[in-house]
Structures are given as C-alpha cells and as structure tokens.
Amino acid sequence: MSGPAQQASSVDDVLITAELDRRPSRAPDFQAESEALRDLAEVMANRPGQVLQRLVETALRLTGAGSAGLSLLEGDGPSAVFRWIATAGALAGRVGGTMPGDASACGLVVARDEVLLLEDGGRLFPALRDVVPPIRENLLVPFRVGGRPIGTLWVVMHRPSARFGREDSRILQNLARFASAAHQLVQTLAGTQRSEELRRIALEGGRMAAWRWDMRSGRIRGDAVFQVLWDLPPSNDGWPVSVFASRATLDAPHVTPPLFARAIEPGEDFDGELHVGGATPSGRWIRWRGRAEQERPWIINGVSFDITEQRLTEDRLTLLLQLSDALRPLADPAAIQGEAARILARHLRSDQAFYADIDGEARLVTVERDHAAGEAQSLEGPHPFGRLGPLLEALRQDPPVVTGGSAALPSAPPADGPWQALLARSLACVPIIKQGRLVAAMGVADRPARQWRPEELALIQDVAERAREALEHARTGEAVRRKNAVLEGINRIFREALGTRSEEELSEICLEVAEDITASEFSFMGEVDFAANRLDDLSVSARGWQRFAMADPRFAKGKAPIGFTIHGIYGRVLTDGRGLIANDPANHPDRIGLPEGHPPLHAFMGVPLIQDGRVIGMIGLANRRGGYRPDDLEVAQALAPAILQALCNKRAENALRESEQRFKQFGDASSDVIWIRNARTLRLEYLSQAFEAVYGQPRSALQAGTVRDWVRPMLAEDRGRVLANLRQVRQGRQVTLEYRIRRRSDGQARWVRSTQFPLLDEDGQVQRIGGISEDITEQKATADRLQVLVAELQHRTRNLLAVVRSLADKTLRRSADLPDFQARFQDRLAALARVNGLLSRLEDGGRIAFDELLRVELTALGMLDGQSDRVVTEGPQGVGLRSSTVQILALALHELGTNALKYGALSGAGGQLEVRWRLERQDDAPQLEVRWEERGVAMPEPGAAPRGGGYGRELIERALPYQLNARTAYELGPDGVRCTIMLPVSGTLLLPSGCGRKEGVHD
Amino acid sequence: MTEVTLAGRRVLVAEDEYMLADDLRQALEDAGAVVLGPVPLLREVLALIGEHAQIDAAVLDVNLCGEMVWPAADLLSERGVPLLLTTGYERSSIPGRHAHVTRCEKPAAPMEIARAVARELQARAATQLRTPPPASPSDRQPIA
16 A cells, blocks of 8 residues: 655644645536536435435535545544445445544544645544555535534545545535535434334324314314424314414415315325414424315314424525525626525515625625515615614624514614614524624515514525625636736727727727726726826716716817816825725715716726826726725726826827828928938838939839939949948948939939938947938039139229229329329229129129119219200110120210310300210111210310310220220210210120120220 | 330230220330230130230230130240239139249239239240249249
8 A cells, every 4th residue: 555655743734725726726517516416406305315325426426536425423522433424436335434533634624614625634644544545635524514513525536646626625515515404304304204103102202193173163173292282272172273274374375285275075185284383483384194084074084293393404405405506607796696685585485685795894884786675675785884783783793683573783873774774674684704704794674573583594594605605606706707807908908099099089998998897887087287286188988978967168078178176086096096985975085076967976986097106197987886896996906007008108109100290291391302221221211202303203213222222323433432421321420421413304413412320229329320412403503603703703803903003093194283183083983983883783684774874974973963954865764784894884974974064065054965875786786876965065276185184085985995895986076075885785694794896906 | 123124025915904905005015015915805815826926925814804815825835925914813713734824913003014024034035045943932923
C-alpha cells in the first residue's frame, strides 16, 4: 500500500478547503441534478428504506468520486463512533463499519459544522491510513437534522490526479439537505410501520383510536384513545360530526378533504387526513381509515392515528423540492428573491413574504423583489436601518421573530413606512446569520390573528437558507456576468469611438453603455471648468433628454448645458473624488432639491472621472429600480476610466485631425512648395498644392514619392548638388540651396530656392525631412533689373554732374562779372532742377508731355502771368517725350524763354510770342514740330554780338541735332526770333534708348 | 601744371552728351589735338575707326545712348590704340579685358581728360623706346 509520505502535525497540514475556490470549477449540470433529485424523491416515496443508499450512489455519480458514503454519529462522549450507514464506489464493501468519533475527518466536520476538503487525511487521522484504496482527497459536508450536525455525507478521490471542485461541494450540500429530510422520513416511517405492526399493542398503549361513525344519526363514537386524540369531553353516545368539522383547522382547507360532507358507498374504504388544532401550538395531523359496513353502509368503522411527524416531514420535502426546481433556472437575484417569497407565501397560505439583504456597512436593508398580495404593502427597495424600527434589533438576537396574537415587539424605536404596516400584522421572520453577522432575513406575514407554528418557522428557515444559497450562487454568476458586461461595455465604447465623429456623440454612447450595465433610467456626464469652478459641458444621454422637460433655456434639447455650481449631491462626487450612492436622495445631507422639470430622482449614483490624480469631471446615473448596490458602484467605477480614455482619445484624435486640416490648409494656401519626406526611405509623405504651379505638373506625377521622381525635373548639372544637400539634411543639418528645374507645363527653366531641414523625433533622431521651395525666377530677374537700375542711376547722376560742370564753365566764360554769372548760373541750374524734378516723378515707362514741359518752363519764368494776350501756346496735349530728350530740350526752351524775356517779345511793350506745335509723320516715324515765333521785337543790327551770349542758339542749332537727332532752324527775323525744332517722339520705351543719330557735330 | 600738348595727335572722342562732347573737343583741340568725332553713337564710333587708319588715342564714354562701347574698345585695343574710358559706372561693370584701361570718372574736367590722354601717350612712347617697365600702380589709378 502506498501510504502517505509524511505525518502531519496539525489540521492545517491536511485541510485544503480554500483550494475549492481557487480551482477551476465546471459549470453546473442542473439537468442531471434535477433528474437525480426526482429519482431520489421517487425512491423515497416507494422504497423509503433504500433512499440513503441511493443518495450516496447519486453523490458518487454526480461528483465523479471514487467512493461516497453517509456516516452518522452513534453514541456519546469518548465512545461515540461514526457509522457508515451507506457507501458506494471502491469503499462500498465497508458499509456498516465505523470511524472514531473524534479523531476522524467526520468528527472534524461535525465539530466545525462546515464543509471541509482534506488532502491525504491519513497523515493526521490514523484510522484513514490503512484504508484501501488510499484516500487522496476527501470532501465532507455536515449532515444536519433539526439544524444540528449528526453526521457527514462524503466523497473520496483515490487517484492522485483527481480533484474536487466548488461545484462538487455545492452538489454534496444539496444532497445532504435532501438526506436530512429523507433520514427523518425514514425514521418516521420506521416508527409508523412499527406502530402498524403493533396495532394491538398500540391500541392498548393508547396510540391508535377506534371509532364508529353513524352517518344517519350524524354522530361518531370512539374509544378512550379517540377521545384523547381529539381532545373531546367524555360521552357515552358519541359526538356530533359538527364537533369534528369545527376542530379541523380552517386555514388548511386545501389539505383537508371534505371528509364530513360526502356519501360513502357500501363496503367503500374511507381514508383521509385532517389537521386539527389542539393543545400543541402546531396542532396535529390525524389519519382516518375505515370501511362502510355492507349491510349498513351508513355505518363506518375505522381507526385513527396521529401522523403529524410524517406529514410535516413530507411537507417540508415537497416544499424544498418545489423550491429547488423553481430557483434552479433563475440567475437574476431579484427573480430568485421574488420566487422564493412567492412559493413560501403560497405554501404557508399567506399573502406576504419577503427576503431582505442586510448590509451592515451601508446600514441598508434591501428587498429587491417580494411577494405582496391583497392588503399587504410591498417592501421592495432599499431601506435605511432606522426604518425597520425594533425588528432589526430583534433579528440580531438570532431566534426567529414572531409577532401576532400575544407576541409583540417593543413599540420603540418606531418603524416607518411599509415596515410599520408589516409589524402591525402577524409576522414570522427568521434571521440569517453568517460568521456572527446578520446578513439577511426572510419573513412571512399574515392577518394579525394568525399564529405561527414551529414547523412553519422551520420551513421559513429552510427556504431562507435555500434562497440565500441560490442568491449567492446567482451573485457569483452575476459578478461574472457583470464583469463580462463591463468588458463588453468597454469594448463597445472603443468600437463605437472608431465610428463616431464628435465627442458629444461618443459621450452619449458611453452614457448609454453605463445606463445599460447599471440598469439606470438616465444619466449625464460633465467636465469641471477649473477657471470658473463650475461643472460644464454636460452631456445628457438620449434617454435623459427624453425625460427632461425643463423650462431652463440651458436645457435646449441636444445642446450641452453649462455653468453648474459645484454643490449638491453631484458636487460631493467632485469635491470628494469618490463614487457615491444616494438611494434616498430626498433625504441626503447634501441635497439641494431638483430644478423644475427635472425628472423625479429615486436613486442616484455618481462616479468621478479622474485624470492624473485630478478630478476632471463625473458621470451621474439615476433611478435604478430598487436602488443602487455597491456592486453597481464597482461597475460604474470600472467603466469610468475607460470612458475617460475613449473621450480623451477622441479629443486628441479630433485635435490631430484639426491640426492636420490646418496644416493642409496652410500648405495648400502657400505659394511655396512644402514637402515632407521620410528620412529613412526618403519617400514623400506630404506635398503641397503649390508643387503643381511651380513644377508645372500634377502632384500625382510623384505618386511613388521617390527621390528619383523629385530630381527628374532638375537640370542635370544641378542634381548632384541637390542630392549632396539632402544627405546633409539627413544627418541633421539645415540647408538652403538654389537649383534650376525645367517646368513641365511650358518647358521653361525656372530657378528654385529650397530650404530643407530635419524634423526630429522624441529621441532627437532625424525622422523626417521638411522642405520649403519657392520659384525665385522672378526674384532673380528683379534683382538683376535692380542692379541695372542702380548702375543706370550712377551713370545718370554722374552725367548730370558733368553737365552741371559744363554749364558752369560755359556760363562763366560768357558772364560779364560774378553777379552776372551767379544770376545766369542759378537760372540754368533751376531749369535743370525743374526738369529733373519732372523726370523723377515719372513712373517706370512714363512720359512727360511736351505741353507740360513748356508750361512748367514758361510758368517758372513768369511768362504766363497776365500776359495771355501776348503769349500764345497752341498744340495738342499729351505728346509724350522720350525721357532722354527732356533735359536738353528743357534747357533749350529755358534759353529761348530767358532771351524772350530779356531781349525779345516780352522785353518791352508790343512784342508777341507764339509757340505752336503739332505731331507729324515722316517716313512713318512720328515727329514733333515746334515753332517758336516772336514778333514786334526791335532787333539789333545784323552782325552785332548775339544778345545773351548765344547759348540758346547753340543748344538749338548744335546740341539738339547732336543729342536728339533733331532738325532745327534758328533765325533772327526782322521783328523777332523764329525757331523750328523737328523732334522724333517715338521709338522703344526703354530707359537707355532714344538718342539722336545725326552725324557728329564738328566745327 | 605744365601746358598739355597733344600737337597733331589724332584723338577719337565718343560721348553722347552734347555738352560734355563739346567741352572735351574744345579741351583736346586747345591742346593741339586733331579730334576725330565726337560722335554719340556706337555705330558712328565703329564707322570712324573704320575710316581712320591712324588713331593715336581714344576717349570713350562707356555708355553711348544705352549701348556699351566695348566693341569699339576691343577694335581699338587690337590696333594698339591707347584708350581712356570716361564713365559714371563702378569699376565692377568694366569687363575684365578692359579692367587695366585708365578711367576718368565723371564728372572729370575736360582738361584733366586731355592731360590723361597726354600721359597715356607718353607712357606708350616710353614702352616703345625701352623694354616696357611695369607701369607703376599709381598710373592705373583713376584720375580725379
């Protein structure tokens, strides 16, 4: 035999009960279990003696154990032993054997009155050591009768690898409960059988009563036992049937057949059961058996005996089986509570029953669903402890609380609401106490007159235990389902987040998920505006909007309400940063009332949204039917971070999209080509619209985005430089370079200036390369043109200075003295300044009209003031002069005018000046012909020195032809100067053109 | 300053501004030179060069009515004619092959230019008599 490897020194070395919760458990097979129980019930009904054997066989089968058995304690004190009443499996042969009362696994179970799992129990209990096959694991549950453990139901694994699980423990406990009832039935039946066999002895012993019922006279006569059984006064001629009918318990009509109101056929067997009140509080069940006489069928002879014990046991079994069947398929705790209450009430023929969870921490009593018919008030909902009045304290004392009749609870403290109504009735309520703490209670109530019998209290206790077990099982299942629901909810939120555009839309979905999982009616979510210390950006769920009908314009449908002061119950969530449940919001210390139009609030639950340890908002959920439980808070708190995460993701995603959009708008609006390349692959990641204009080809031409595509339009001699620079950027340097491209659309060569720079990642590595390129062809041309302009300006300025020098020389040579020089030179310099002033005001390509030049000069000389009768100017306006001709022409006009003022037409009275001009065409070239004619002038003698030094004449006759290719004539007529100038006025408009081309001027 | 003498020297003058051209003609003639021109257009300068086998020196305005004088300067350089450029431009706008040519920046006095022509001719004469010594840098300095 393979004995245990080592001895165990203490119980803890062999007890591994906690393992049950850690091991993976198989799913319950309710079908098989239900069938097994029916089978057992049937065996019990027909062959009660075999029911315990069938029970252990069932345990063996349902748990897959190697052996199973039922052990009962026999005897007292040190001599007590456990006898193996029934066994199955490998150890079947040992039925009838015993184990020590104390030093055994059974002893331990009975002592502790709890389920135990032992591993290699032989290490501790010598009696187990020699068992063959060896006992590896041993799962035992207490076997109770009348609530007291009197034995164990056990299963054994012999194979080293085989293990028991939580499910095995549950099955075994269920069977033990059945066994307890079955055992009592067997005991009772055994007793009954014995009494039947010993009828005569029993008759003599006063246990069975004989009677004779004369249906004609309506009287029943019986012996002394009969008289005691019915508690009747002595009588010689019997008692009227009405006496019996009145003693039958009225509240049991459904189990009391109308024995006293039916016709009996001759020879017919008479059999029935009756419940009667009596000396004992629970009354008695009495069985009638008899037969009508053949000749006188109105006479029935029979016996009666007390079947109270049997009846009660059967009753209890029926109820437990019924309850098992009803609760098994239920998973919802509320449904389980409701069904247990309904079955219990029906069985006890009462109109009210309830099961209440008692939460000592939250100081809440919660009835999720109860049974209340007729006048009974429902207890559904959460109730603060205070509301229960004296009931709670009474329940804490452990024994069942009974009111009605003479029994009553103290009147203080007063109960409230439906509890007050409950305590006014006849109540039977049993506490469920686990580890010394009151955790639940189950009660039945009826009209005040009803009195509760002990077996009814026992039934309530049974049902309460069974309901609690089912609830725990369901809640374990519910916890798993809830976890799944949370996971599914989170899943849904993130899945929906992909499809939604706006935060608002996503918020609504998040709220819907939270509502679904917590069974809330509506909800909201808000964000704290820290600057204003207000709750802002409220999202209200779709269901919430349906219920809001508020007059406040801040609650326009679909518009996020803002600006809520942080106070009230929701404010508490934000300030404390902890989730809270307010199942009685109207009496909450932080209550501030509801605004008008706000839907009624029965229950509220709030959870904070916490980011980086800071409360940034909250979710509020409302009106779960029956109020919120700690489990709901757990769920909401598990969901909150996921919701926050999803919303933050969405916000970041939207911000990114906006920033991308902005970048794209910026890129597309820019006239510069903006591009981004991956630094590793050098592939193009972004290319702005301007590329198409600058390169003259669609962006799609660079679809592949390779560097080769990029350099293709560049002039071959520039490509090497461009690539070398790109390598530099890749190494982290910024470069600016210019290169030429051949523009695809028109084949033009264009200059491009490109600034390229590295874009670094978080580690400072070059991740991308950015580039900004512009077409600088025009810029370059402008720069070139500017250079030309500057050079031209130099040239002109220096020329002008040279002219001034020449003018000074000439004036000096022809001046009489210094004052004469000063006057003349200043005049000429002023003329030069005027014409240069005109020129400088010209825009590029502009022209000075001849009439303007003439007017400016004559006006400057004062020749037009009040002399309109003596000075005639006539000719077309706007004849444009080439700017290169203007200066010398102006000087010539100045000299003519000065001479006319000093010596000519305007020097004395009577003289006249006419200046006429016209536009002429000669050989298709436009010519300006100007005639200057003075009349009425007293002319000097011919041959005299020219007046005024002859400078004007020189300019007309020599300078204009030399410099302007003009043809001129200057004549001293008999009464004044006559001068004609033919001047080309067309040609190219460019600055450095327009010089004359007459043959050189020679002396 | 000593009297400038350019007696009998044939000096070509190209200048598009009448007053400057006339002053320069006057100054050169005063110094005894025979002035070829002055003419205001490149076309006319080129024609003059073609017409005259002997040109002793030339005073050229760089910009003649918008045309640069370089083709004429090239021709004259090839013929070994000493040149003098009158200009309002910066040195940078003078092409490299004429960078060594003496320049008179405007506004230079006509007499100064006549003197510069005389110096240019003397220097040339000196080079032709002896082994040409490198011209002292100061010779290259712009006048005025």
